[in-house]
Amino acid sequence: MTTLSIYNPATGEKITDLPADDAASVAAKARATHAAQPAWAARPLAERRACIDRFRQGIVRDLEQLAATMTRETGKPIKMSRNELNGLLGRLDFFNGLVEPTMATETVYDEAGMKERIEHVPLGVIGNISAWNYPWFVGCNVIVPALLTGNAVLYKPSEFATMTGLEIGRLLHEAGVPKDVFTTLVGAGDVGAALLEQNIAGLFFTGSYATGARIARGVGSRFIKLQLELGGKDPTYVCDDADPRAAAESLADGAMYNTGQSCCSVERIYVHEKIHDAFVEAFVQTVKGFKAGDPMSDETYIGAITRAPQLDVLDAQVADAKAKGATLLVGGARLPGPGNWFAPTVFSNVNHDMELMREESFGPIIGIQKVSGDEEAIRLMNDTRYGLTAGVYTPDAARAQTLLSQVNAGSLYWNCCDRVSPRLPWSGFGDSGVGLTLSTYGIQAFTRPRAWHLRS
Numbered sequence: 001m002t003t004l005s006i007y008n009p010a011t012g013e014k015i016t017d018l019p020a021d022d023a024a025s026v027a028a029k030a031r032a033t034h035a036a037q038p039a040w041a042a043r044p045l046a047e048r049r050a051c052i053d054r055f056r057q058g059i060v061r062d063l064e065q066l067a068a069t070m071t072r073e074t075g076k077p078i079k080m081s082r083n084e085l086n087g088l089l090g091r092l093d094f095f096n097g098l099v100e101p102t103m104a105t106e107t108v109y110d111e112a113g114m115k116e117r118i119e120h121v122p123l124g125v126i127g128n129i130s131a132w133n134y135p136w137f138v139g140c141n142v143i144v145p146a147l148l149t150g151n152a153v154l155y156k157p158s159e160f161a162t163m164t165g166l167e168i169g170r171l172l173h174e175a176g177v178p179k180d181v182f183t184t185l186v187g188a189g190d191v192g193a194a195l196l197e198q199n200i201a202g203l204f205f206t207g208s209y210a211t212g213a214r215i216a217r218g219v220g221s222r223f224i225k226l227q228l229e230l231g232g233k234d235p236t237y238v239c240d241d242a243d244p245r246a247a248a249e250s251l252a253d254g255a256m257y258n259t260g261q262s263c264c265s266v267e268r269i270y271v272h273e274k275i276h277d278a279f280v281e282a283f284v285q286t287v288k289g290f291k292a293g294d295p296m297s298d299e300t301y302i303g304a305i306t307r308a309p310q311l312d313v314l315d316a317q318v319a320d321a322k323a324k325g326a327t328l329l330v331g332g333a334r335l336p337g338p339g340n341w342f343a344p345t346v347f348s349n350v351n352h353d354m355e356l357m358r359e360e361s362f363g364p365i366i367g368i369q370k371v372s373g374d375e376e377a378i379r380l381m382n383d384t385r386y387g388l389t390a391g392v393y394t395p396d397a398a399r400a401q402t403l404l405s406q407v408n409a410g411s412l413y414w415n416c417c418d419r420v421s422p423r424l425p426w427s428g429f430g431d432s433g434v435g436l437t438l439s440t441y442g443i444q445a446f447t448r449p450r451a452w453h454l455r456s
Contacts, residue, residue: 001019003019004188009073009308010294010304010341020191021185023190026191026194026198029154032180032183033125034152035180036152037125041121041122045099045100049099052095052096054174055144055172056089058174062171068081072163073162073163073164074133074135074161074304075295075305075340076295078300079298080303087137088140090422091137091422095148120447122447123225123448125153125198126200126203127202128154130155130206132161133258133261134258135165137420138229139155141426142437146446148443149447151446152181152183153183154198155183155185156185157186162186165186200224202226202446205228206229208230212228225445227436229263229437230431231386232263232387233384234266234386234391235267235268235391236413237371237378237392239272239393239399240272240373242393242394244278244282248280250417252290256290256344256364258303259342261362261363264419264420267361268381269366270371271369273370273371279368287346290302292335292343292344307340310340314361315334317354318345324351326350327347327348328347330346331346331364331365332345344365346366346368349370360386378406381407387408387409387431388409388428389409389412389417391404393414393415410425410426410436411424422438423438424438425439
């Protein structure tokens, strides 16, 4: 029997071995899911909504256990695991509250005996290959609206968050979602590849650009719904009229929260030369106060790096920045002990010749670059192949509006960062992907609009 080994990234110790899927079991599960989907779509929306209500109740009931499981397999600090689960509840309420009006049939024309209507019908069977860094957020952004709109789901959680993926499945099945309507696939890349071979109506992926590009090449000729939520190199500009300490404290959290392992973590900071030194001093002071340690402790802010290979990426970015003249202000190396640990790291005197300012870091590392003014800041913010989020800190609302309107990014922040709302679409420009989740558009993403021409 094929198995998947699960390790604790904070200690390096094996947690368990899980029975894993192979190509044959993936195909069998896909056939069962196809057979089950029409009956699920035919059930009244009120019944599907009731299932999600019960799913929510299960999360609240088991929250401490679910948080501990997530922390053990990802290295996320336990307080942040609880934050993710508590934050998910509002997203579930949003989806459950908005699905009915969003799915409602629209009459767009009614004159002289001719009616025109738009109906929203489910896509069918959805394939979802999800991420490990926010497994509940990222997974449920797809799973919940897909189920509510009448789709069935073949869900492949990341191999680094598989126990959490199985918990999602357990709670959905306990809530009344039939086993074959929501199916969890266990395994690594080979299982994801097997999922792509199935007869699915849509593929929703969250992960790296490289994997997203391979998926796009693999399914492009099949004309299925394809959504790719990929990486970012998210910039923020701190203007000369901003409060340097307040901006520094906010952005340090935006850069280091979840140990920097977020697609919308602040990854590049540009600071006006007039306040640069004050900002850097406050930023470093804030970062030095972040405690690394046992992820199960409520006192821990910096957890483990989930994937061991990412340590090599961080090492390489540090070495490259040093070689090209950057100034290391704090951190810059792995932390001692078993497990995957990297010190919170801050560089100044950086530039765009450095990998640190061009390629996604996905760890607790940041570069701060001095700029002469707004024009240079905007040019540098747009000097990227990504376009996920971007922010500006200034007390001047009009100035922020003018600056942010020039940035190529899917989400724009004024005096805040690293924030996601269920009411707003989550999307990106360039290599940050195609499609969107969240908002009412993220509900309609799982439906196919169908046109009705009705002559009486």
